Amino acid sequence: MADRPEHSETTAEARGQAVEAYAARSDVSEAARIAGVDEATFRRWLDSNAEINAEINRARLERASRLRAEVRELASEAMASLRELVSDPNTPPAIRLRASLAVLQASEATKAETIGPTDPAAIRSEWNQRDLLSRIGLGL
Known part of the structure; x- marks a missing residue:
């Protein structure tokens, strides 16, 4: 599927704002409002513009990477605190249980x-595959 041209009134600034807002919130209405574009326009971009989708995915990757880095920075302190709570025989059992559960849950928190x-060509390829499956009645 080829990219459809954008309307001439669409600015690069609005596009960038929409991409950042959508990457951070995944809410079409809010992203369109922040960017000052019509929601239908933004939905059209999402459905037909591989470059915008790639930009959104790159922004999400960047955001996820920053968040993981922040979590890693705090992980050492948090694990030391939890280790003290779990190991200290003077810690009440209910607190030790909660600390143990927090450690177990944290193992999922860092899952990507x-x-x-993030490549427009790869997005187009996915769209082509989706369209082909839809045409032969196997659409997802």
Whole structure:
């Protein structure tokens, strides 16, 4: 599927604002409002413009990377605190249990979120595959 041209009134600034807002919130209405574009326009971009989708995915990757770095910075302190709580025999059992559960839950907290391709060609390829499956009745 080829990219459809954008309307001439669409500015690069609005596009950038929409991309950043959508990457951070994944809410089409809010992203369109922040960028000052019509929601239908933004939905059209999402459905037909691989470059915008790639920009969104790159922004999401960047955001996820920053968040993981922040979590890693705090992880050492948090683990030391939890280790003290879990190991200290004077810690009440209910607190030790909560600390133990926090450690177990934290193992999932660092699991990477699945984010789509950051290359427009790869996005077009996914769209072509989706369209082909839809045409033969196997659409997802």
